[in-house]
Amino acid sequence: MSVSWIEVNELKRHYQRGPQTVRALDGVSFEIDRGELVAVVGSSGSGKSTLLNLLAGLDTPTSGSIRVGERFLEKLTRRELALYRAHAHGMVFQSFHLINHRSALQNVELALYFSDLPARERKHRATAMLERLGLGDRLDHRPGDLSGGEQQRVAIARALVKEPEILFADEPTGNLDHDNAGQIASLLQELNRGGLTILLVTHDRELAERVGQRSIRLVYGKVESITSAGEVTA
Amino acid sequence: MTTREIIALSAGNLWRQKLRASLTIAGVIIAIGSFVAMLSFGIGMQKRISEEFENLGLFTTMQVFPAREGEEGDSLTRPLLNDEGVERLSTLPGVRLAYPMSSFDVEVTYGDTSFNSEVLPLPSSAFSMKYFTSELTGETYPDDSSHHAVVTHDLLDILGMEEPEELLGDTLVLQTRPADLDSAIARVIVGFGNPIQRIGELYLDSLQTPGYVRDLARREMQLGLQRFVNGYFNARPTLTDTIIVSGVTESAQRGHLLLAPILVSPAISDRLDRGSIEDDPVALLQALRGGTFFSEEQEARDGEYSRATLNLDPAYDPVAIKDSVEAVGYRALSYVEEFNEMRKFFLIFDSGLGIIGLIALIVASLGIVNTMIMSILERTEEIGVLKSLGADDSDIHRLFLVESGIIGVIGAAFGIVLGWVVTRIASLVAQQIMRQNDMPVLDIFHIPWWLILFSIAFGLLVSLLAGLYPAARAARVDPVKALRGE
Ligand SMILES: Nc1ncnc2c1ncn2[C@@H]1O[C@H](COP(=O)(O)OP(=O)(O)OP(=O)(O)O)[C@@H](O)[C@H]1O
Ligand SMILES: [Mg+2]
Numbered sequence: 001m002s003v004s005w006i007e008v009n010e011l012k013r014h015y016q017r018g019p020q021t022v023r024a025l026d027g028v029s030f031e032i033d034r035g036e037l038v039a040v041v042g043s044s045g046s047g048k049s050t051l052l053n054l055l056a057g058l059d060t061p062t063s064g065s066i067r068v069g070e071r072f073l074e075k076l077t078r079r080e081l082a083l084y085r086a087h088a089h090g091m092v093f094q095s096f097h098l099i100n101h102r103s104a105l106q107n108v109e110l111a112l113y114f115s116d117l118p119a120r121e122r123k124h125r126a127t128a129m130l131e132r133l134g135l136g137d138r139l140d141h142r143p144g145d146l147s148g149g150e151q152q153r154v155a156i157a158r159a160l161v162k163e164p165e166i167l168f169a170d171e172p173t174g175n176l177d178h179d180n181a182g183q184i185a186s187l188l189q190e191l192n193r194g195g196l197t198i199l200l201v202t203h204d205r206e207l208a209e210r211v212g213q214r215s216i217r218l219v220y221g222k223v224e225s226i227t228s229a230g231e232v233t234a
Numbered sequence: 235m236t237t238r239e240i241i242a243l244s245a246g247n248l249w250r251q252k253l254r255a256s257l258t259i260a261g262v263i264i265a266i267g268s269f270v271a272m273l274s275f276g277i278g279m280q281k282r283i284s285e286e287f288e289n290l291g292l293f294t295t296m297q298v299f300p301a302r303e304g305e306e307g308d309s310l311t312r313p314l315l316n317d318e319g320v321e322r323l324s325t326l327p328g329v330r331l332a333y334p335m336s337s338f339d340v341e342v343t344y345g346d347t348s349f350n351s352e353v354l355p356l357p358s359s360a361f362s363m364k365y366f367t368s369e370l371t372g373e374t375y376p377d378d379s380s381h382h383a384v385v386t387h388d389l390l391d392i393l394g395m396e397e398p399e400e401l402l403g404d405t406l407v408l409q410t411r412p413a414d415l416d417s418a419i420a421r422v423i424v425g426f427g428n429p430i431q432r433i434g435e436l437y438l439d440s441l442q443t444p445g446y447v448r449d450l451a452r453r454e455m456q457l458g459l460q461r462f463v464n465g466y467f468n469a470r471p472t473l474t475d476t477i478i479v480s481g482v483t484e485s486a487q488r489g490h491l492l493l494a495p496i497l498v499s500p501a502i503s504d505r506l507d508r509g510s511i512e513d514d515p516v517a518l519l520q521a522l523r524g525g526t527f528f529s530e531e532q533e534a535r536d537g538e539y540s541r542a543t544l545n546l547d548p549a550y551d552p553v554a555i556k557d558s559v560e561a562v563g564y565r566a567l568s569y570v571e572e573f574n575e576m577r578k579f580f581l582i583f584d585s586g587l588g589i590i591g592l593i594a595l596i597v598a599s600l601g602i603v604n605t606m607i608m609s610i611l612e613r614t615e616e617i618g619v620l621k622s623l624g625a626d627d628s629d630i631h632r633l634f635l636v637e638s639g640i641i642g643v644i645g646a647a648f649g650i651v652l653g654w655v656v657t658r659i660a661s662l663v664a665q666q667i668m669r670q671n672d673m674p675v676l677d678i679f680h681i682p683w684w685l686i687l688f689s690i691a692f693g694l695l696v697s698l699l700a701g702l703y704p705a706a707r708a709a710r711v712d713p714v715k716a717l718r719g720e
Contacts, residue, residue: 049718058622058713078626086624097619097717101250113239114624158623 004031005197006055006166011064013050013221024050026221027064032199034165037192039212040201046218048201052168055199056091057081069165086114090159094171096151098143098158104130105139108158115162129161130154133187149180156187166197173207185211235629237636244637247609255641258605261598262645263652266693269591270653270681271660276584278657278680283576290484291364292569296544296556298323298332299565313563314538323542326558328550333360334539337494340506343407349392353408354494355503356384363545366497371398372481379501382480389495390482398482406496408475410506473506595692598645599700602638606704610634610711617708618716627709634705635698642697646690653689654681 009029015022025047032038040048053059055066057073066073068088076084090111098107108126117125130139133153143151152172159167169188173181181204189211192198202208208215209229217224235243248255287293300315313319317334324332337354361367361374366384375382383406387398395401477498546555552570559566610617617630625633657679668675 053714053717056622058717082621082624082626082629085622091622093717097615097622099616099619110620111623113235113243114629116236 005034005036005069006032007065007067008051008055009065009067011051011054011066012062013047013054013059014062023221025054025061028218028221028223029064030216030223030226032197034197035192035195037188037198037200037211037213039208039215040199040218041203041205041208041215042218042224043203047221048203048218049170050221051218052091052170052199052201056089056168057084082114087162088164089166089168090156090162090164092152092155092159092167092169092172094174096143096148096155096175098151098154100143103140103142104135104146104154104157107143107154108161111158111161126157126161129157133157147180148176149183152176152180152184153187156184160191160196164196166199167191168199168201170201171203172200173202173204181207235625235632237632240629240633240636241640244633244640247613247637248640251609254605254608258598258601259641259645259648261601262595262642262693262697263649265591265594265598266646266649266689267652267656268594269588269692270650270685270689271656271679272587272591273584273685274653274657274679274681275660276580276587277682277685278678280577280580280584281680281682282676282678284573287569287573289364289368291368293552293573294330294546294548295363295365295569296546296552296559297567298542298544298559299540299567300538301563301565315540315542315564316538319562319564320539320542322562323544323559323564326555326562328547328552328555328558329544330547331359331362331545333357333543333545335541335543336539338410338503338506340496341409342496343409344393344404347393351389351392351496352494353496353498353503353506355500356497357500360543360545363543365543365545367481367483369484370481371483372402372479374481375499378499380499381475381477381502382499383477383502384481384483384497385479386483386495386497392495401479401482404479406477406479408477408496408498408502408506410473475502475506477502595696599696602641602697602700603704605641606634606638606701607707609637610704610708613708614711614716617711618713621711621713622717630711631705631709634708635701638697638701638704639694642693642695642700643690645697646693649693650681650686650689657681 008031011025011028012023013025015024028047028051040051042048050059054061054073055068057076061074068084071080071084071088073081073084098104099110102110105123105126108130109122112122112125127136127139130136133156135150135153135157138146138150138154143154146154152175156167156172167188172188173184176184185207188198188200192211200208200212213229215225215227217226298315301312313322315334320332320334323329333356335354335356337352339350340353342349342351356366358375358377358380361384367374370384372384373382374384385401385406390396390398390401393401483497544555544559546552552568556566556568556571617625620630620633661677661679664678665675
């Protein structure tokens with residue numbers, strides 16, 4: 001059996017709220033192969049975002065381990081973790097998290113501040129990425145002047161411009177109308193066909209079924225089921 | 235992130251909040267401006283004084299006086315400040331030259347005017363000291379037998395002249411009538427007429443009344459004394475010398491000690507200054523009555539100078555030289571010591587001024603802290619984004635530190651300009667007042683290069699200190715919380 005690309009093992013993330021322990025993640029294990037598009041589904045509060053943040057190296061688990069390629073995240077230093085965030089993955093959020101006072105181009109460029117590229121090359125790559133996502137005529141627009149779908153595409157451009165191995169998307173269509181959501185879903189599929197590994201968090205079952213090759217269902221911080229596309233969910 | 239990217243990001247953030255940033259920067263500008271203006275006043279004053287000292291060569295000059303009586307040990311061990319003493323002083327380590335200073339009075343005739351003035355003999359070699367030649371117009375005299383003189387501005391004042399050039403090359407006639415015992419006695423004897431005959435007359439006429447003889451004898455004694463004094467003054471030969479004014483030097487005031495209005499070569503003084511006996515009539519009569527006219531004291535102290543001036547080697551510590559002069563047994567006045575005292579005063583003065591500026595800077599730094607914390611609250615999401623994109627805590631820390639540092643540097647740069655403008659205006663006002671009060675017009679403010687660099691460094695340091703807490707807080711922002719929800 002070949003070794004998988006991402007391996008999550010007995011991952012726990014507990015929050016202490018006074019005397020109460022919130023078990024946001026409580027022993028999650030799964031594997032993801034390179035080039036897969038995996039959907040993480042579950043109801044609100046089931047721990048999807050918590051899982052994504054741990055995988056992205058923005059949060060540290062209470063216990064358990066995450067391996068991405070050769071990296072065991074829990075063994076990385078702060079600096080190495082920052083480098084992992086800078087190079088290994090891109091993130092897309094439900095509320096875009098674009099910086100409002102910066103233009104689309106500047107927002108995308110920002111992702112390259114942590115690579116050693118010269119300013120010119122940064123600008124060139126950011127422009128090319130925005131053009132590829134159909135925003136070539138919106139380079140100098142502020143996020144506030146763009147539609148939701150366009151904003152999310154800028155966010156995707158920002159996530160992809162550093163040519164990451166994985167894309168973490170947390171409810172990328174959550175704030176979009178049906179048409180825009182559909183466009184973003186198609187874009188993700190297209191990117192995946194191009195070889196990008198994608199972990200897509202959504203509570204939109206339809207979306208998960210449409211684009212996901214597999215779905216990981218979380219319930220109260222535990223994996224309830226992992227289903228492959230075409231399988232009938234119980 | 236490289237430093238360049240961090241600076242670009244920080245500057246961009248400040249630029250975005252122009253109004254808030256400029257208000258904060260204005261606080262720093264005012265603080266640094268007042269800091270610069272205050273210190274430049276203290277520094278300017280100090281500079282003027284040290285320039286004055288430098289001009290007069292006071293750093294390499296020391297005055298030596300004979301020890302006072304009853305001071306330090308008995309009078310037997312008290313060394314004389316005579317030629318021998320001066321010679322000895324000149325051999326002390328660090329002493330380049332030693333000059334005796336003893337002035338005498340002459341009658342000066344210039345054209346139609348005559349007046350009395352003091353004259354100070356000075357060897358031509360003494361002119362190697364700035365002390366004697368500050369602001370010299372014309373030339374000094376070339377050798378010790380020269381018939382040239384250097385005069386001070388005080389002589390110009392006496393003559394009612396404005397410009398030194400008016401007097402250069404002109405002739406002064408110096409005249410003294412030194413007192414001379416021999417000539418005085420000779421005069422007394424001549425004035426007596428035929429003394430033998432007169433005594434005879436006395437004897438014949440008043441043999442019977444001894445009281446009358448006593449009375450007469452007393453009258454004769456008084457008459458004799460009167461004649462002596464008369465003779466003393468009248469029999470003095472008149473000594474005259476003609477000198478040419480070759481140079482005019484600054485005012486007579488030399489750090490508390492007066493320089494005579496006329497400086498001449500030793501050859502002239504040898505001729506004119508016999509100075510053996512006191513020639514003030516009152517003092518003379520007192521000396522005669524009190525029997526101290528020919529006293530030992532007068533003899534013993536003969537040839538002693540009231541002071542000597544030393545030219546010091548700048549490489550030596552003046553305080554050490556002073557100690558060695560005092561060890562010989564003289565009193566010494568070192569201007570360096572005086573200057574150091576003044577320096578101490580200015581240090582305290584400057585610190586006082588600096589503290590006022592510092593308080594303003596502390597207030598400004600609170601403004602910086604406030605602005606930076608506001609900035610963090612507004613930009614929590616942005617910090618989260620930056621962290622998700624690969625920034626680590628130290629990047630965020632630097633980003634905010636640089637931001638407050640930029641506030642400090644811009645504030646300091648414009649603050650220096652403000653300080654400069656303020657001092658220029660204050661200087662103009664001060665100079666106007668000086669002019670109105672006929673005071674010498676000076677620029678009492680000075681902004682040296684080091685003050686500019688220091689102010690920028692200080693502004694930067696204070697702003698960085700002010701930024702430490704906000705930066706640490708920004709670095710601690712939890713990206714998960716920052717990116718959650720809306
Ligand atoms: N900092 C925290 N302190 C305490 N509890 C937390 C904290 N962060 C998350 N939780 C809890 O952890 C659980 C999982 O949260 P998470 O955000 O991962 O859910 P989610 O599946 O992403 O939900 P949604 O679909 O609404 O985004 C929730 O019950 C939440 O209240
Ligand atoms: Mg979530």
